[in-house]
Amino acid sequence: MKKKTLLLAAMMSAAAVHADEGMWTIYNLPPQVYEAMQGEGFKLTYDELYNGDNALKNAVVNFSGYCSGVVVSPDGLVFTNHHCGFEAIRSHSTVEHDYMLNGFYAKTYEEELPNENMFVSFMVEQSDITGRLQALGIDNMGSKEQAALLDSLQNVLTDSIKGIDSTLHVDIDAFYEGNRYYATTYQDFTDLRLVFTVPKSMGKFGGETDNWMWPRQTCDFSVFRIYADPKTNGPAAYSKDNVPYRPKRWAQVSLQGYKDGDYAMTIGYPGSTSRYLSSYGIKEMRDAENAPRAQVRGVKQDVMIRHMRADEAVRIKYDSKYAQSSNYWKNSIGMNKCIDSIGIINQKRAYEARIKAYQDSTGYLKGKLDFDKMKELYELRFEDVKAMMYWSETFRRTNEFCTRAMALDRMEVMGPKNKKSKQYILFSDNSDEWDEALDKEVFAVLLKNYREHVAQKYLPKFYATIDTQFGGDYTKYVDYLYKNSFLMKSEEKIYVNRKSYLKDPGVQLGLDMLEIRSMLRDNIMRTSDSIANMEKFLCAAKLRMEEDMPHYSDANFTMRLSYGQVGGFMLGDKPSGYYTTAESIVEKMDKGDRIIDYQAEPIMRELLSAPDHGAYTDPVTGKFQLCFLTNNDITGGNSGSPMFDGNGNLIGLAFDGNWDSLSSDINFDSRLARCIGVDIRYVIFMMDKWGHADRLLKEINAK
Structure with missing residues (x-):
């Protein structure tokens, strides 16, 4: 009787686990989760x-x-x-x-x-x-x-x-x-x-x-x-x-494909989620982090893409930088839209009211978890967090000049140890990584943008120099810096203990920037430990209140497993479908004269337009399938994660989520959130028909 009771309890717990939600550590995978995986079709x-x-x-x-x-x-x-x-x-x-x-x-x-x-x-x-x-x-x-x-x-x-x-x-x-x-x-x-x-x-x-x-x-x-x-x-x-x-x-790479409803699993390294975050933390994320990030990156990217499209050499230098910037520009916009459309902050507040009621009835963490105090702490640092985001998006890794200016205090000092006047630093020649015209325009545009979006107290001192010596002309100021500062002189010794060092306009700019950053950090740190403790107690209260259920931790770029099924979702009142076909990419290629992102070489159109794709054709649909959807739980860092079938065979690589999933870092919606993967048959097809990579295909030995 006891054995039957335990089995029934395990089955009930497994039913409570959402098969399409969860980033589970594998070494201590809860038995309920493993049983649910088996119920969905996992065979290992x-x-x-x-x-x-x-x-x-x-x-x-x-x-x-x-x-x-x-x-x-x-x-x-x-x-x-x-x-x-x-x-x-x-x-x-x-x-x-x-x-x-x-x-x-x-x-x-x-x-x-x-x-x-x-x-x-x-x-x-x-x-x-x-x-x-x-x-x-x-x-x-x-x-x-x-x-x-x-x-x-x-x-x-x-x-x-x-x-x-x-x-x-x-x-x-x-x-x-x-x-x-x-x-x-x-x-x-x-x-x-x-x-x-x-x-x-x-x-x-x-x-x-x-x-x-x-x-x-x-x-x-x-x-x-x-x-x-x-x-x-x-x-x-x-x-x-x-x-x-x-x-x-x-x-083992599998050419057998998948069907709607088939078991699907990702194993990878998701970077960061915040699903335990309080309603106050989500509000800060929306208004003080995402909104400034999207605003500044939009301004920067407008300049970058114009220069990149005008010069192939510039495009090569900035392709990766632009892609990195634009990815989380669009992510921030989409996440904020989802936060508002779904009403996540109000949902969190309602859930926090449940935790408060549990706390009042049990006394758990009484005197430690204080929602009124948490709200007050977040409000105290809100403007500083927002200004820090504008500062970071304006001055960190946005142009070569600022990068060098902020690196000064971390650079290796060379020269004789017993003769300070001969000690120096040296910037290596990295001119193959950046373009001066693009760099200068981005810098000038972002200087102006920063001033328009932060309070006076957050302006570095060099803004007074821009006004008094350059009549508020940011372009003239940037031209002056590049021409007169030794920061832009690569492979030349910069003597750090001479009077001319501190007088250099680039050094002055760096010191002014770091002064503001230091002020912002100090202001934010006054409340950060207290906020972290409150968030820790909030998570602990949730785990205790729901102790009969398995819980996964937020992502932190450690290995995680997520499981679910192949399948689509509703796009408005229409089903999305769960895969795309060769015909659909050819249709987009036909729009390449109007949409630059749909342009491709003629050979690609020829290959994908072929009437028969042989072994790469799906045996069930009769189509050459390119990408597919699952409800696996992923986030940034999961890019490149293997997508396995129930036998542990490789059927795809995760590479993106859908627009409706952009709030899933803080709230997973199983109705809408989907993982987009590239079908491994598409991968092997390109290696075969385009690349003629016979030695690799033999080595991989796809089944």
């Missing part, structure tokens, strides 16, 4: 998913700290998104050999292109170390003390694991708003080489026109290879003597 055992060398999770990688990827061959080939490999593709491109424009295929190992500052990271194992940290007093510390403790323990754990295997390291991350802490062991491979990419016309097909939209036809993939030490098969710095890595596990 838990050991085949997580434990041992042959576990499916061993085929999934953190791709360079901002995306996800999957190993697909016994010789270390990695699939990720085209936009994840975009900067590597750009960095190898020149006007003469434009791999972004024309694509790239390395026909031999020797032709595969190495990349600086790129890596893939494998998760080895994960464990809960909350008790150890609580014993060390972490719950009674401020954020700086906590950071110091976490760093210290992380070093201890890394030193310990390196005693077993010198190629491993440990990261510690907070989960559930700091109510739990997990230690994760990783192995990083830094010799990562570009092997294959389609032209940008296909890898970014639809561009900003289709970004975050459905239907999609983007062939969003690129191929890299992991290289390893020839003696150990372990991580090694780049060397011509390194050999292709032999992975413990790789994913």
Whole structure:
């Protein structure tokens, strides 16, 4: 009888889990969740998913700290998104050999292109170390003390694991708003080489026109290879003597496809969500973060795209920068629209009223979780957070001059240690990464825009110089800076202990900017620890109130699993459909004379217009399917995540969400939120029919 009762309870709990919501850590996957996965069509055992060398999770990688990827061959080939490999593709491109424009295929190992500052990271194992940290007093510390403790323990754990295997390291991350802490062991491979990419016309097909939209036809993939030490098969710095890595596990590429309602699963590294965030935090996100971000980026991008379209060399330099900027420009706009249309803030307030009632009835966290105090704290810092966002979007990584000005206090001082007058800093020549005309116009436009959107107290002192010496003319001021500051003189010694150093207009500008940033940081930090504690208590109260249900933590760029089904949603009063076809991309290509994002090479139209696509045709629909929808729970960082069927076979790569899902970082709506993936058959088709990459196809051995 007892066994039957427990089984019934487990089944009831499983039914309470939304099969299309959740970013679950795998090492401690709740039994209710695993049972729900099985009920939806998952066929692997838990050991085949997580434990041992042959576990499916061993085929999934953190791709360079901002995306996800999957190993697909016994010789270390990695699939990720085209936009994840975009900067590597750009960095190898020149006007003469434009791999972004024309694509790239390395026909031999020797032709595969190495990349600086790129890596893939494998998760080895994960464990809960909350008790150890609580014993060390972490719950009674401020954020700086906590950071110091976490760093210290992380070093201890890394030193310990390196005693077993010198190629491993440990990261510690907070989960559930700091109510739990997990230690994760990783192995990083830094010799990562570009092997294959389609032209940008296909890898970014639809561009900003289709970004975050459905239907999609983007062939969003690129191929890299992991290289390893020839003696150990372990991580090694780049060397011509390194050999292709032999992975413990790789994913089997499947040409069998999927049907509406089939089980679908992503495993990857989602970056950041805020689903436990209070209504006050969401209001701050909407009005003090998203709105300023979208406003400033819109102004900047108008200048960038005009210069990029006028000059191919400029386009190559800025393609990646523009894509990075525009992605979260559109995301911020869409998220704010969803927040308002769905009424998320009011929904959160209603839920917080339930938690308050639970608190009043149980006394849980009485004297700690105080909603009135939380509201007051958020209001105290609102204007400073908003100004900080305008400051960051205006001055950080927007133009080369400001980047150099703010780097001054972090640069390595060279020269004789015993003779200060000879000590200097040096800017390397990076002229291949930026264009002066574009850079100067962006700077001038953003200076004007910043002043129009912040209070007087947030203006750096150099604004007075603009008024008094340049008559309020931002262009003249920027021209003066570029002409007269030594900041723009690459490969020339800048002596830091001479009188001329502090008089330089670029140094003065940098000091003025940093002064405002310091003021804003100090103002924000006065309430940040208290707000973080309130949010931590709010999460703890939710977990306690719903302790009979499994809960996943917000994303923090650690490995997560999400599961659900293939399927569409309602676009207004019409069904979206769950896949797109070759016919639909040809229809868009026909609009290429009017919509630049739909332009593609004639060969692409020819290939996709073929009357028969052979083995790449879906056996059920009779169509060549390009992209498809699932209700898997994803966010930024999941780009490049493998999409698996119930047998653990690779059926696609996640690359985007739909417009209606843009509020899912704070509130997942299972009716509307969808993951958009590129069908793996589309990927293999392009490698085959366009790239003629026979050696890679044989290596991948798609079934």
